[in-house]
Amino acid sequence: MEKITTFTSRVAPLPIDNIDTDQIIPARFLKTTSKIGLGDQLFCDWRYDANGNPNPDFLLNQPQGKAAQVLLAGDNFGCGSSREHAPWALTQYGFKAVISTSFADIFKGNSLKNALLPIVVPHDVSAKLFATLKAEPAATVTISLADQTVTLPDGSKVEFPIDPFYKDCLLEGVDELGYILKQEPAIAAYEASRPLTVNTLA
Amino acid sequence: MASPHIAARPRTIIEKVWDNHIVSERPGAPALIYIDLHLVHEVTSPQAFAGLRERGLKVRRPDLTIATTDHSIPTHDRNLPIVDTIAAVQIEQLQKNCADFGIPLFGPHSDKQGIVHVIGPEQGFTQPGMTVVCGDSHTATHGAFGALAFGIGTSQVEHVLASGCLLQARSQTYEVRVEGALRPGVGAKDVILNLISRIGIGGGTGCVIEYSGSTIRSLSMEERMTVCNMSIEGGARAGLIAPDETTYEYLAGRPYAPKGAEWDKAVSLWRQLPTDEGAAYDKQIFIDAAALEPMITFGTNPGMGISVTAAVPDPDSLADPLERDSLSKALRYMDLPAGKPLLGHAVNVVFIGSCTNSRISDLRAAAALLKGRKVSPNVRLMVVPGSQIVKRQAQEEGLDRIFKDAGAEWREAGCSMCIAMNGDQLKPGEYSVSTSNRNFEGRQGKGGRTFLASPLTAAATAITGVVTDVRTMMN
Ligand code: SF4
Numbered sequence: 001m002e003k004i005t006t007f008t009s010r011v012a013p014l015p016i017d018n019i020d021t022d023q024i025i026p027a028r029f030l031k032t033t034s035k036i037g038l039g040d041q042l043f044c045d046w047r048y049d050a051n052g053n054p055n056p057d058f059l060l061n062q063p064q065g066k067a068a069q070v071l072l073a074g075d076n077f078g079c080g081s082s083r084e085h086a087p088w089a090l091t092q093y094g095f096k097a098v099i100s101t102s103f104a105d106i107f108k109g110n111s112l113k114n115a116l117l118p119i120v121v122p123h124d125v126s127a128k129l130f131a132t133l134k135a136e137p138a139a140t141v142t143i144s145l146a147d148q149t150v151t152l153p154d155g156s157k158v159e160f161p162i163d164p165f166y167k168d169c170l171l172e173g174v175d176e177l178g179y180i181l182k183q184e185p186a187i188a189a190y191e192a193s194r195p196l197t198v199n200t201l202a
Numbered sequence: 203m204a205s206p207h208i209a210a211r212p213r214t215i216i217e218k219v220w221d222n223h224i225v226s227e228r229p230g231a232p233a234l235i236y237i238d239l240h241l242v243h244e245v246t247s248p249q250a251f252a253g254l255r256e257r258g259l260k261v262r263r264p265d266l267t268i269a270t271t272d273h274s275i276p277t278h279d280r281n282l283p284i285v286d287t288i289a290a291v292q293i294e295q296l297q298k299n300c301a302d303f304g305i306p307l308f309g310p311h312s313d314k315q316g317i318v319h320v321i322g323p324e325q326g327f328t329q330p331g332m333t334v335v336c337g338d339s340h341t342a343t344h345g346a347f348g349a350l351a352f353g354i355g356t357s358q359v360e361h362v363l364a365s366g367c368l369l370q371a372r373s374q375t376y377e378v379r380v381e382g383a384l385r386p387g388v389g390a391k392d393v394i395l396n397l398i399s400r401i402g403i404g405g406g407t408g409c410v411i412e413y414s415g416s417t418i419r420s421l422s423m424e425e426r427m428t429v430c431n432m433s434i435e436g437g438a439r440a441g442l443i444a445p446d447e448t449t450y451e452y453l454a455g456r457p458y459a460p461k462g463a464e465w466d467k468a469v470s471l472w473r474q475l476p477t478d479e480g481a482a483y484d485k486q487i488f489i490d491a492a493a494l495e496p497m498i499t500f501g502t503n504p505g506m507g508i509s510v511t512a513a514v515p516d517p518d519s520l521a522d523p524l525e526r527d528s529l530s531k532a533l534r535y536m537d538l539p540a541g542k543p544l545l546g547h548a549v550n551v552v553f554i555g556s557c558t559n560s561r562i563s564d565l566r567a568a569a570a571l572l573k574g575r576k577v578s579p580n581v582r583l584m585v586v587p588g589s590q591i592v593k594r595q596a597q598e599e600g601l602d603r604i605f606k607d608a609g610a611e612w613r614e615a616g617c618s619m620c621i622a623m624n625g626d627q628l629k630p631g632e633y634s635v636s637t638s639n640r641n642f643e644g645r646q647g648k649g650g651r652t653f654l655a656s657p658l659t660a661a662a663t664a665i666t667g668v669v670t671d672v673r674t675m676m677n
Contacts (some may be wrong), residue, residue, distance in 0.1 A: 017528040018403055018503050022642040027623040031274050031288040033248035033295045045644050050630065074524050076404035079437065079503070080642060082339040083246065084355035105407055105439050106339060110355035163371065165231040176357070177257075180365045183234055186226045187367055190236050197238045198327055198458055200268040200306050 003173040004115055006144040007096060012059050012068035013133045019073055020080035021107060025089040027081070038085055039092030060093075064137045069096045072129055076100075077118075078107025087114040097143055099150065101126050112166040113176060117143065119150060119160045128152070145170060212478035215444050216375050216410045219350040219475065223333045225367055232369045238332040239349075240362050241318045242269035242305065244296040245623075246337030250360035251299040262366045264304040268327055271296060271310050272317045276625045277586055277613040280310055286625065303363075316589020316615045319343035319557035323427065324591055326456025330445035330472040335362055340557050340639065342433040345442030346426035347449055348475050350410065352440050373439050374484040376409035380417035382491035387673040389567075390425035391559060391637070391656035393417065394432040395497035397489060399507035406438030409485060412477065413443050417491040423452040424563040431558045432639050435504035444476035496672055499641050499654040500544055501532035506641075508544075510659060510671045516540040535643055536651050537631075544653065544669045549633040552583045552664040553646070556620035556638035559657050560588030562595050564637065568661040569601040571675065572608040578667030583610035584626065586618040610664070622647045635663040 029041045047058050059065035071090070077100040078086060087110045090098070097117035108118045121129075132139050132153050139153035145167065149157045169176060213221070225234040240263075247269075254261070261267060274289040276282075284290040293310060300307040308315045314325065319340055322328040330348035334341060339353035354368065362368055380393060398405075411433050413426075421429065426443050433441025450469055453459045460468045495509040506529075508514065517529040517540060533540060538547075554560070554568050565587065577583045585605045587593040593615055596602055602612045619626040620638035628634055628650025637660050641652035653669065662672040 015524060015527065016531065017524050018505075020503065020640075020642045022640070022645050026644055026648070027621045028648075030245050030623060031286070031292050033292055034252075035249050045648055050649075074528065076407070076437070079403055080339065080434075080640060082337060082353040082355055084249075084337075084357060102404060102407060104404070104437060106353055106355060106434075110357065113355065113357040163232070165369075176369065177253075177361050177364060180234065180361055180367055180369060183226055183365075183367075186234070187236070187365060190225045191366075197266075197329060197332055199265050200239075200327065200458070201265045201304075202458065 004096070004117065004145050004170045006142065006146065007069065008140050008142040009069035009096070010064065010067045010138060010140050011070045011072050011129070011133055012065040013130055014059060014071060014073045015130050017074035018076045018079055021078055021083050021086040022080055024078070024086040025083065030083060030085055035088045036092070038089035039094070042089040042093045069094055070141060070143065071095050071098045072126070072133065073098060073100045075102055077103050079104040082106045082110070084110045084114070087111045087116045091116050099126070099129070112170065115170060117145065119143070121150065121158055121160060125152070125158050212481040214375050214412060214477045214481045214483060215348060215442065215475050216350065216373070216412055219331055219333065220372065222331065232371045234367050235333060235370055237335050237362050237366055237368055238266060239322070239327055239334045240267045241322055241334065241336035241341070242267060242359070243273055243318050243336070243338065244271050244292045245273040246356050247299065247359055248292065248295050249356050250337070250363060251303065253360040254303070254363060259364045261303040261305060261363045264306070266366065267305045267363070268308070268322070269296060269300050269305050270308040270315055270318050270321055273617045273621055274624050275310055275616045277616045277618045278625070280614055289624065313590050316591065317557045317560065317617055319427070319431065320560060320588030320592065323347065323423070324456070324589055326453055326459030329453065329459065329468070330449060331475050335368060339434040340431050342438070342441045343427050343431040343557055345430040345433065345440055346423060347453070348442055348445035348472070350440055350442060353434060373410040374408050376406055376411045376438065376485040377483040378411050378413050378487055378489065379415040380413065380489045380491050381415040382417055384417060384491050384494060387496055387658060387676055388494050389656050389658065390421055390428040392494055392497045393489070393491065394429045395499065395504070395507045395654065396494055397487070398432065398436045398505050399497070401436050401487065403435060403503050403505040404437040406433065406436040409438050411436070411438045411441035412483070413441060418443055419446065422563060423448060424561040427561070428558055432504065435639055445472050496656060496659050498544055498659060498669065500536065500538060501529070502535055502641060502643050503532070504639065504641060504654060506532060507654070510655070510669070511543060511545060513541050513543050514538055545671060547633070547669045548667060549581060549635050549653070549663055549669065551619070551628055551632060551634040552581055552660050553586070553619045553634055553636040553638065554657055554660050555584065555586030555588070555618050557588065558639045559637035560586060560592065562592050564657040565592070565596050565601050566599070568657045569604040571658060571661040571672070572610070572665065573604050575608055575665050577609035577664045580667045581664050583608070583664040584613060584619060585610050586613045587615050589615045619646050621645070622650070635660050635669065
């Protein structure tokens with residue numbers, strides 16, 4: 001996996017709570033057998049009208065949305081379906097981080113496996129950032145994973161939590177499956193210690 | 203095996219199952235837990251198998267893995283070709299992956315094919331005390347058996363295929379206690395829709411729910427599955443119910459359940475699973491079952507639910523600006539006025555199916571109401587059994603005749619209009635009453651509008667053509 005370093009970017013604000021993964025990438029695009037090409041379908045039903053033309057009112061069709069590598073969204077982002085196609089679509093579009101007041105569990109886990117940072121900030125910080133972006137759409141934030149901070153447009157720094165294990169994986173580009181497979185002796189010992197529960201091949 | 207210092211403290215069933223599955227626990231890292239059963243379907247697995255091929259890895263435990271085709275497979279006659287070539291390729295890919303990696307598959311023509319969360323319990327794959335995963339957020343369905351069942355992403359599908367294990371942080375515990383007798387016309391679906399309307403769709407984030415109390419104990423296994431199924435709609439990682447005699451009765455004699463002496467041994471272990479007296483939960487909520495009414499959703503997430511007789515809430519009554527905007531946006535999408543009940547609202551489609559409500563008891567409940575009645579000429583009623591086995595059972599009982607005589611479509615097993623990626627979908631602007639679990643924008647077809655409800659409410663609505671309180675049609 002690609003290592004994450006400190007970066008500065010404009011921010012795309014999507015002030016809606018409970019954005020579910022069916023909105024991020026509608027189910028009809030899940031028939032694919034690859035991970036590629038999902039960026040064009042990100043937020044498809046909000047982004048395009050019935051004839052497939054870009055909806056000018058939608059953020060990703062405006063300069064602010066096109067230039068941003070950071071998405072700012074309302075509470076409980078990524079709820080619903082477990083589809084990893086959601087972080088695939090977001091990263092292929094060009095997003096490196098999503099800022100919200102909370103994330104759904106499975107989405108957060110999926111994001112951390114795809115170098116997409118789920119950044120949780122307090123409500124007042126989120127509200128302030130939405131307000132700043134309304135006044136100055138070109139405002140930028142700087143995100144440092146190593147320091148676990150977001151530097152807001154006014155220069156103030158906010159810390160964000162991240163599981164230390166996933167922080168290391170993202171900073172070092174550690175491969176999670178490789179880490180698991182190194183524990184083969186423990187896995188084999190565990191298997192030997194208990195009887196078979198079910199046999200699907202029977 | 204649990205170490206003595208852990209056993210000394212009273213534990214919830216959630217902690218017991220978790221402790222039983224820890225392979226390793228290192229400081230500063232999530233625990234590595236062992237997975238007893240891995241369910242696979244066509245949509246979330248292709249990229250995981252591709253990952254295995256890239257690394258030259260095998261599937262560690264094909265004997266703990268089972269695959270089916272459910273999401274993108276059409277529910278029309280299985281002898282017809284799949285016209286959607288992309289879906290056809292995905293299904294072929296699953297067949298190839300299962301053949302290459304030695305995984306048993308209930309494919310399109312299997313007489314055991316069905317929705318992944320219907321076939322697991324039906325075959326006896328799902329058992330108490332297990333850890334179960336699937337690349338699907340409704341995996342919590344299997345929690346009805348006292349299993350710890352998580353939905354996972356495709357990267358994790360690859361991890362479990364390769365290692366039999368999952369890296370996972372310990373969850374918080376959340377007790378949902380439901381006490382009292384449900385009134386006529388009110389069922390398991392209403393219990394769970396009510397819970398989600400109270401805690402909100404993020405209310406269970408970070409938690410595993412244990413459903414307890416006299417109401418839960420009195421539910422059948424199929425009703426328990428309906429409740430556990432929608433745990434994710436409350437944001438929970440999983441939801442479960444401690445096993446009891448109802449559980450053992452359901453499981454006994456299922457094809458893949460233990461037999462003979464093995465069965466007795468298993469039951470004696472399962473009896474140790476229920477939560478110890480005095481065990482503490484991180485969170486708790488109490489629901490009075492006797493006060494519940496049939497529920498229906500009006501908005502674009504499953505937390506936007508009300509009693510079927512209640513009025514749609516008014517965004518102006520909300521103080522938080524973001525919450526107000528979210529509700530306004532939902533009502534705009536649904537094209538509904540605030541402050542009025544949904545009762546009497548015309549619908550175009552009624553969908554009875556999905557992993558929430560496509561089991562035999564759901565079909566029986568709907569058929570009982572439809573018997574001798576006709577579906578409104580303005581409504582398309584689709585009845586989609588959860589599996590081929592449910593389908594055959596329903597036909598043996600003559601339920602298919604009741605549905606067809608009433609004017610309903612009787613289809614092949616699959617996810618169907620729950621997810622609208624298989625040809626079954628609403629047209630833009632259409633309204634449905636659906637027994638599935640999600641009413642997100644476009645979930646049942648681009649521009650489609652979904653009211654979630656129970657099979658009884660769905661059947662009543664199909665007959666009248668408008669959102670109906672089923673209690674007005676019951677004797
Ligand atoms: S029926 Fe619906 S919710 Fe259930 S597994 Fe299929 S698509 Fe998912």
